[in-house]
Amino acid sequence: MKKLQASIYKETLLLLRDIEGVILIFIMPLSLVIVMALLQHRTFQILDETKIPVVVVDYDNDSLGISLCNGIKQSNVFETTIIDNPDSLSLSQMKSDVAKGKYQVGIMIPEKATFAIKKRSIAMVQQQLPDNFSSNPSIDASKQVSIQLFFDPITKESFRVLAQSIFNEFASRTETRITFQTYSKVIDAITNQDTELNFPSEPALKFEEAFVSEYTAGILPNAVQHNVPAWTLFGMFLICIPIAGNIIKERNEGCMARLKTIPVSYLGIMSGKSFVFIIICLLQAALIILSGVFLMPLTGLPALQLGNNWFALAIITITSAFAASGFGVVIGTIATSQIQASTFGSVATVILAAIGGVWIPVIAMPEVMRTISSFSPMNWGIQGYYDVFLRNSGFSIILPNALKLFAFYAFCTAISLYFRKYRANR
Amino acid sequence: MEIKKIVDVRKLTKTYKGRLEPAVNNLSLEVYEGDIYGIIGPNGAGKTTIISILCGLLNPTSGNIFINEHNINDSLIEIKRIIGVVSQDIALYDKLTAYENLYYFGRLYSIDKNILKEKISYFLNRLGLEKFKDDKIRSFSGGMKRRINLLAGLLHGPKLLFLDEPTTGVDVQSRNVIREFLVELNNSGTTMIYTSHMMDDVEKLCSRISIIDCGQIIITGVPCDLIAQHHDCNTLEDLFLKLTGRNLRD
Numbered sequence: 001m002k003k004l005q006a007s008i009y010k011e012t013l014l015l016l017r018d019i020e021g022v023i024l025i026f027i028m029p030l031s032l033v034i035v036m037a038l039l040q041h042r043t044f045q046i047l048d049e050t051k052i053p054v055v056v057v058d059y060d061n062d063s064l065g066i067s068l069c070n071g072i073k074q075s076n077v078f079e080t081t082i083i084d085n086p087d088s089l090s091l092s093q094m095k096s097d098v099a100k101g102k103y104q105v106g107i108m109i110p111e112k113a114t115f116a117i118k119k120r121s122i123a124m125v126q127q128q129l130p131d132n133f134s135s136n137p138s139i140d141a142s143k144q145v146s147i148q149l150f151f152d153p154i155t156k157e158s159f160r161v162l163a164q165s166i167f168n169e170f171a172s173r174t175e176t177r178i179t180f181q182t183y184s185k186v187i188d189a190i191t192n193q194d195t196e197l198n199f200p201s202e203p204a205l206k207f208e209e210a211f212v213s214e215y216t217a218g219i220l221p222n223a224v225q226h227n228v229p230a231w232t233l234f235g236m237f238l239i240c241i242p243i244a245g246n247i248i249k250e251r252n253e254g255c256m257a258r259l260k261t262i263p264v265s266y267l268g269i270m271s272g273k274s275f276v277f278i279i280i281c282l283l284q285a286a287l288i289i290l291s292g293v294f295l296m297p298l299t300g301l302p303a304l305q306l307g308n309n310w311f312a313l314a315i316i317t318i319t320s321a322f323a324a325s326g327f328g329v330v331i332g333t334i335a336t337s338q339i340q341a342s343t344f345g346s347v348a349t350v351i352l353a354a355i356g357g358v359w360i361p362v363i364a365m366p367e368v369m370r371t372i373s374s375f376s377p378m379n380w381g382i383q384g385y386y387d388v389f390l391r392n393s394g395f396s397i398i399l400p401n402a403l404k405l406f407a408f409y410a411f412c413t414a415i416s417l418y419f420r421k422y423r424a425n426r
Numbered sequence: 427m428e429i430k431k432i433v434d435v436r437k438l439t440k441t442y443k444g445r446l447e448p449a450v451n452n453l454s455l456e457v458y459e460g461d462i463y464g465i466i467g468p469n470g471a472g473k474t475t476i477i478s479i480l481c482g483l484l485n486p487t488s489g490n491i492f493i494n495e496h497n498i499n500d501s502l503i504e505i506k507r508i509i510g511v512v513s514q515d516i517a518l519y520d521k522l523t524a525y526e527n528l529y530y531f532g533r534l535y536s537i538d539k540n541i542l543k544e545k546i547s548y549f550l551n552r553l554g555l556e557k558f559k560d561d562k563i564r565s566f567s568g569g570m571k572r573r574i575n576l577l578a579g580l581l582h583g584p585k586l587l588f589l590d591e592p593t594t595g596v597d598v599q600s601r602n603v604i605r606e607f608l609v610e611l612n613n614s615g616t617t618m619i620y621t622s623h624m625m626d627d628v629e630k631l632c633s634r635i636s637i638i639d640c641g642q643i644i645i646t647g648v649p650c651d652l653i654a655q656h657h658d659c660n661t662l663e664d665l666f667l668k669l670t671g672r673n674l675r676d
Contacts, residue, residue, distance in 0.1 A: 006533035010522070017521040017562075254515030258578065261481045262534045263506040 003264050007272020014246070015276060021242060026284055029235025033227055033288050034296065041223035041301050051079035052163070055103040057086045057094050062114035064174050068107075068147075071170035078105075098150045105163055106150035116145045117175055121182035129186075147171060173203065228292035228304050229385030230358040233378045235288065236281045236324040237349045243277050243328025244341035266420050270413065274325040281321035307392040316384035316398050319405035323377045326412030333416040352376045380404045431492075432586055432617050433457035433480065438489035440475055440641075448487070449475045451641035457586075457634075462608070462618045464632030464649075466625070466662075468670050472641040473621040474514070477590050480619070481511045494585065507535075510584030514591040516571045517578070520564035524555060524574050527563060528581060535582035542581070549577045553603060569600030576604060580611065587611070589620045593627060605631060625663040635662075639670050 015022055054072060058065035061084065073080045081103070083090050091108055098106040120143060149167065151160055177199050184197050250256045259269055292304030306313065328345070335341035353359065355369065356378030362370055373379045384401040387393035433456065440450040450472045457463045465473050478484040480491060482502050491498040493505045518527045525546060532542040550556045553573045563571060576592055589608070593601045605627060612618060622628050628635060629649050636646045645652060649662055659665040 002536055003534050006530055010519070010526070010530045013526060014519060014521055253520075254513050254517035255519060257483055257513060257515070258511060258517040258531070259534070260483055261506060261509065261511040262531070263503050264534050 003268050004272055004275075007269055008275050011246075011273050011276040015280070022280075025239065025242065025280060026287055029231060029238065029284060030288055030291055032235065033231040033291065034299065036231055037223045037227040037292075037296060037301055038299060040227060052077060052105065052159075053081070053103045054078040054105045054107065054163075055081045055083065055094050055097060056107045056109065057083045057090045058109045059086055059111040060109045060113040061085070062112075063178055064114040064117060064145075064171075065109045067174040067177065068109060068167075068170050071173065072107075072167070075166065075170075077166065095150055098152055101152050101154065104152045104155055104159075107167065108148040108150070110146060110148075113145045113147070114178065116143065117178045118182055119143075121179040122186070124179070125183055125186045129190075222302055224292055224296055224302050224304050225389055226361065228288060228296075229389065230353075230378075230382055232285050232288045233320055233324075233356070233381040233385075234349065234353045234358050235284055236320055236381075237327060237352060237378060238346070239277055239281055239284070239324050240328035240331050240349060241342050241345040243273065243325060244332035244335055244345055245338055246273065247329065247332025248335060248338050248341055266417060267413065270329050270416065274322075274329060277325045277328065278318075278321040281324050282317060285317045285321070305389060307388045307390075309388050309392060309394050312384075312393060312395045312398045313388045315395060315402050316381065316388060316405075319402040319409075320377075320381040320384075322409040323381070323405040323412075326409035327377070330412040330416050330419075333419045352378050355379070357382050377405055377408045380408075429458045429460065431456050432459045432461075432494055433463075433619065434490075434492040435476075435480070436490040436492075438476070438479065438491065439487045440472075440479060440484065441487045447640075449641050450479070450486075453489075453638070453641060453643055455636055455643060455646070457617060457619060459617050460612070460615070461634055462612050462620055462632045464628040464635035465619065465621045465638060466623075466628055466635060466666060467638040471638045471670075473638065474590055475641075476638075477511075477588050477619065477621060481509055481588050482506060507582075508585040510579040510582065510587045512576050512579040512587065512589045512592045514594055516563075516575050518563045518571065518575060521562060523560050523562050524550065524566070525559040527574060528577055531578045532581040537582055545581055546577075549581065553577065553607060569596040572596045572600060573604065576607070580616070583616075585615075585617065587616050587618045589618055589622075591622050592620075593622065593624055601627070625661065625666060629662040637666060637669055644669050 056065075056069050056072065058069060069080065069082045072078050073082075083094070094103075094106045094108065097103050147167070149164065151163075180199060181197060184195060187193075188195055247256075250259075260266075289304065289306070293306065294303075297303045327348075331341050331345050331348070335344060355373050356362075356376035357365070357373055358378055362373045362379060362382075365373060380401040384398045384405075387398050387401075391397070435453065435455045438450055438453045439448050441448040453472075453476070455463075465476060467473050475484065479486050480493065480498075482498065482505065494508055496504045498505060519530075522530070528546045528549075529542060532546065533539075537545070546559075547556065550559050553576075555570060555573055558566065558570065563574065566574070572592065572595070576589075580587055592608075593604055596604070601624075608618065608620075608631060620628065620632060632649060634647065635649050635652070636643045638644065647655075653659050653662060653665055656665055656668060659668055
C-alpha cells in the first residue's frame with residue numbers, strides 16, 4: 001500500500017508539472033464533443049428544415065397526375081415544381097435539370113396513365129360480372145403503367161429509397177381511389193343509381209409511434225445523446241497516448257530499469273500509473289457529461305438527459321476508464337519509441353472508435369461490421385451509456401458491458417506483464 | 427574468521443536473441459563481503475550485461491548466480507531487498523525535485539517516512555546538495571545529477587551496491603566527492619561491484635578487480651599485485667591495454 005501511495009504521489013506530481021498537457025487532455029475531447037454534436041445536429045436540422053426539390057412532368061393531366069402532384073405538394077418533404085402542359089422537350093429538359101442538380105428528383109407521369117388505370121379497373125370489375133354485363137371482355141387487367149423516377153446522381157441510396165417509398169404510397173392511394181370510383185360507377189350502372197362518392201382523404205390505417213421503454217421522460221436519440229457518450233469514450237481511450245508516452249519516457253531514461261531492481265512489482269508500478277490516469281479519465285468524462293447538460297444548450301443543442309441511474313452511470317464510466325488506462329499501459333509496454341506509441345495509439349483509438357460506433361451508430365453498419373463492432377471496447381461503453389441515458393437501465397443491465405470493459409483492462413494488464421517478462425529474456 | 431561470499435557466479439552465459447556470439451561466456455566470479463570489486467573491460471566486453479543479470483534486469487541463458495546465498499532464479503525479491511543499483515543512465519525524474527525523487531525511491535523500499543526524511547537530509551548534506559533539494563533535476567548540472575543518481579540507489583542501506591560507471595561525465599571535484607563517499611560507505615560495510623572506464627578510479631577504489639573481454643574474465647586479482655606481476659606495466663591502464671589490446675572496439 002505504501003508503494004502504491006508513493007507511485008500515485010509521484011505520478012500526480014509528474015502530471016501536475018505538465019499542466020499544458022493536462023489542459024489538453026481535458027480541452028481537446030471537450031472541443032471534439034461540442035463540434036461533432038453541433039455538426040451532426042445542424043445536419044439533421046437542415047434535412048428537417050430544407051425541402052427536397054422535385055420536378056413533375058405530368059403528361060397525363062388527369063386524375064392520377066393531379067392527385068399524385070397534390071399529394072407530393074401537400075407533403076412537407078418536397079419542394080414541388082409541376083409542368084402541367086408539357087411538350088415533347090419537357091422530359092429531356094427535366095432530365096437535364098436533375099442531372100445538373102437543380103432538382104434532386106424528376107417524376108414523369110406518362111400520357112393516358114389515368115385512362116390505363118381506369119381500363120384496368122374496368123377489366124377487373126368485368127371479371128366479377130356475368131357475361132351479359134360485360135361489354136368488352138378482352139381488356140387486359142394485368143397491364144401496368146410506368147411512372148418514371150429520375151434521381152440526381154449524388155442522391156444517397158437511403159434518400160432514394162425514402163423518396164420511392166413516399167411516391168409509391170401516393171400512387172397506390174391514387175390508384176385505389178380510381179379503382180374504387182370505377183367500381184362505384186359500374187355498380188351505379190347496374191343498380192340504376194347515381195351515388196355521390198365520398199372517398200376519405202385519410203387512409204383507414206394509421207401508425208402510432210412510441211419508444212418501447214418504461215422510461216417516460218420522452219428522451220429521443222439525438223446528436224447530443226449519441227455524441228456525448230461516444231466522444232467521451234473516444235477522449236478516454238485517447239489517453240492511451242500520454243500513458244504510453246509516460247511509460248516509454250520512464251523506460252528510455254532508465255527509471256524503469258531502476259524500478260525493476262527495487263522489490264516492487266511491475267503490476268504495482270503500473271497500478272499507480274493507472275490509478276492517476278483513471279482519475280483523469282473520470283474527471284474528463286465528468287467534464288464532458290456536465291458540458292452536455294449545461295454548456296451544449298447554450299449553443300442551441302438539446303441538453304443531455306442523464307437518466308436516473310447514477311450508480312449504473314458511474315459503473316460504466318469507471319470500467320471504461322479502466323479499459324482506457326489498460327489500453328495505454330499495454331501500448332506503452334509494447335511500443336519501443338514515443339513515435340511508435342503515439343502513431344499506433346492514435347490510429348488504434350480511431351479504429352476502435354470507428355468500429356465501436358462512435359462515428360456511425362452500430363445499427364447503421366453492415367452485418368459484418370456489426371459483428372466486428374461487438375469486439376470493440378468503445379462499443380461496450382457506448383451500449384452501456386445508451387442503456388443508462390436512453391433506456392434508463394439499471395446496474396444489472398449494464399453489468400455485462402461493464403464486465404467486458406473490466407476484462408479488457410485485465411487482458412491488457414496480462415499482456416503487459418507477459419511482454420515485460422519477454423523483454424527480460426531477450 | 428572466514429569472509430563470507432556475497433556474490434557467487436558460476437558458469438554464467440548470456441546470448442542475446444538473434445546473436446550468435448555470447449555477450450557473457452561461461453563466466454565465473456566470486457565477490458566477498460567488504461570488497462569493492464571492479465569489473466573493467468573495453469566497450470562491448472559484457473560489463474553492463476553482467477551487472478544487469480546480477481541485479482535481475484536480464485535473465486541469463488545459463489549458469490547459476492547466488493547473492494547472499496540466495497539463488498537469483500528462486501529468490502529475486504529477497505535479493506532486491508539487499509542490493510542497490512546505480513546505473514550509468516541518470517535514472518531520475520527530471521520534472522521532480524531532488525528531494526521528491528529520493529523520497530519516491532525510498533518509499534518504494536518501504537522506508538519509514540520520518541527515517542527516510544532524515545536519511546535524505548543526511549545524504550544530500552554529505553554530497554553537498556542540501557540547498558538544491560527543492561530544485562528540479564532538470565536544472566541540475568551533470569555532476570549533481572550523478573550524485574543524486576547515486577543516492578537514489580543506496581537510501582535503503584543496501585548490503586551490496588552495483589555501480590555501473592557512476593562517475594561518467596562528471597568534473598574532477600564531483601568525481602572526488604563520489605569516490606570519497608564510496609570509500610566511506612565501504613568502510614561502513616557495503617560491498618560494491620564497480621564498473622568504470624576510469625582506470626584511475628578503479629585502481630584507487632577497488633580491492634579486487636577482473637578484467638574482462640569478449641564476455642570472459644582474462645585476469646582477476648588485487649590491482650597492485652596484478653600490476654606487479656607484469657613488469658612492463660606501471661599502471662592499471664598499462665595492464666589493461668596490454669591484456670585487451672590497443673585496437674578500437676566501437
